Amino acid sequence: MSSGVSTSTDKNIVDRSRGHRNKAVSKAVRATRERLQSSANGSHVFDRDMLGMHINTILQGAAIMPLMVALVTVVGIYVNPDAHLFGWALIMLCLHAVNVFLARRASRQDISAAGIGKWRWRFLAAQVLTGCGWALFALQNCPTCTGDSFYFYKGAVLLFGVSITAMGSFMLRQGLLFGFLPTIGALLLTAILSRHVLDIGLTAMSATALVFFHYIADRLYRTNLTLMSYQSEKDDLIAELEVAKSMSDEARRRAEEANLAKSRFLASMSHELRTPLNAILGFSEVMSSEVLGPLANPTYREYSGDIHRSGQHLLNLINEILDLSRIEAGRYDLSEESLSLLEVAEDCIGMVQLRARGKNITIQSQFETQLPPVWADEKSMRQVMLNLLSNAVKFTPQGGEITVKVGWTAGGGQYVAIKDDGPGIPEDEIPVVLSAFGQGSIAIKSAEQGTGLGLPIVQAILAKHDGQFILRSKLREGTEAIAILPSTRVLQSVPAVAEATAIERRRRSFA
Known part of the structure; x- marks a missing residue:
């Protein structure tokens, strides 16, 4: 979210209309589940769909049977002119018309679950x-x-009739058996009466064909049943995913809205609190310095000094909260210019030098010479280095040593590394100290406790510069914080070193 977006437009609004879509999808999920779970074996839940497909098959293939009957009649008259095939053809067409009429009537009705069997x-x-x-x-x-x-x-003709009937009625379970058992009965009766070998063979062949095509039709029926079950389960999963995605999107929008409101509240309160704090700091400093005259009671001077120190600590806390809230609200603007990391590092070392000497801490500088300038926000980079140096001084024991390195990275960027020999951070606590208001066990026990915002602010500032922050630490060995700016920030670019040289440089720089 850019800083130019108005307050009314950058607010995350929850889509209230998604609730209605959620209800519809949830209803579809429940219907599908009930449909799949309404039967123990799950084979009868699709009877209505299979019956509907059978009806559509009859209506779409209504012209096939008349054509077949006409062809059989013409060929039969040619083979046997004395056969009574015209009467048979008329009967078959009438029976087929009954079947089509029944299908048309069924297609116009909404068949209920109770009427499927009928x-x-x-x-x-x-x-x-x-x-x-x-x-x-x-x-x-x-x-x-x-x-x-x-x-x-x-x-x-009978083989052709069996195959056509099987293909047209496999959606109706046992439809082929009901359709051709009378034919097998007629052939069997003829074979018994005539005892002719051809009649017996024709009966056996027709019965075998019926069994075979019944097996094929039953396999097709089961395959379609399985496909419909898979399709229903897929629709169920898609509906559930849609519900989960909708709920996740709404939860994310609400979280973003709450986070944005929190950031704005902190920014507003920070501004409101800094005004009276400046007055408190100014008057307490005047009192502790006795600018307007000596204080009669020395305890008052001590109290005024405590007020000034406490106010300064509170002001630093408010400034850090304000910076973090501005970053989270997307209103932290960079004022970029050409600057030298070496000069910024030297100035920051000078600012913490007095505090380091108070603890007898030595600050060693290891700077690579002739580093070109970088394109960055000088105020932000000073804040990064001061935060890291302040942490190093805070946790380095009396008589310890801090090493500050500035140089090239293997990818052609520049880095600032600050290493101390303090108590270190347990490995499992590194993610904690990198989170907002997070503090490790060492920091909690320390007499110089902080707010837990320094490192998150450093991370955010480097992210605004497309950079990277690395924190390395081992318990009882010390901590090393590395701030990296990418090669795109270097005004005088240099090619990345070879891999072997990069490994050697990294080993020397970050050891």
Whole structure:
């Protein structure tokens, strides 16, 4: 969020309309779950869908049966002119019309769960009627035909009829069996009465074809049932993901809104508190310095000094909170210019030198010469170095040593590394000290406790510069803080060193 955005536009607004979408999606999730869990084996929950697909198949393939009947009749008349195929054709067309009429009527109704069974039996009855028509064809004979041509014709037609019926009724479970059992019965009766080997063979062939196509139709039915189950489960998962995503987005918006409100509150309160604090600091300094005359009681002078020190500590805390809140609110602007990290580091060392001497701490400088300037915010970089140096002085024991390094990184950028020989930080506490208001166990026990905002502010400032902050520490060995600016910030760019040289330089610089 840029600083130029107004207060009204940069506020995160929760999308209230998502609640209505959530309700609809949740309703779909519940319906799908109830649908999948309404049966123990899960095979009957899709009966309505399978029946609907069967109805659509009948309506879409309504012209196939009349064409087939016409073709069978024409070929049959050619093979056996004396056959009564015209009557059979008329009966088959009437039976087919009944089936289509039943499908059209069912398609116009909203079939309830209770009515699925009734409609299924109606369509099975229609299949039986169609099977009776095929049984009439199976009873056709040709006394005047020579050879076995009529038997081959009848067998081919029956095989073709079985296959067409199987493909058209596999959505209706056991539809093929109900449709061709009358035909098998008619063929079996003919074979028993005639005991002709061709009749027996035709019966066996038709029965085998019926069993085979029934197996194929049943496999297709189960496959479609499985696919519909997978599709339903997929829809269920998608709906649940949509609900989870919607809830996550809303929670994130609320969190961002609360965080932004918190940052604005802190920034506003910090501004309001600094005004009276400046007056407190000014008057307490005047009193402790006895500018307007000596104080009659020395205790008052001591109290005024305590007031000034406490006010200064509170002002530093407010300034850090203000900086962090401005950064979090996206209103921390950089005033970038050309500056030398070497000069900034020297000035900051001079500012903490007096405090370091009070603890008999030695500050060693290891600067690489002829470093080109960088493009950065001088005030921010001073704040980074002062925060790191103040922490180093705070936690370095009496007579300790602090090392400040400034130089090149392996990627062509520049770094500032500050290492102390203090108590160090346990490895598991490093993420804690890098979080806002976080303090390690050593800092909590220290007499010079801070606010826990210094390192988060350093991280944020370096992030604004596209840089990086690294904190390395070992218990009882000390801590090293490294602030890195990328090569894009260096005004006089240099190529990155070779990998072997980079490893050696990093070992020498960060050891």
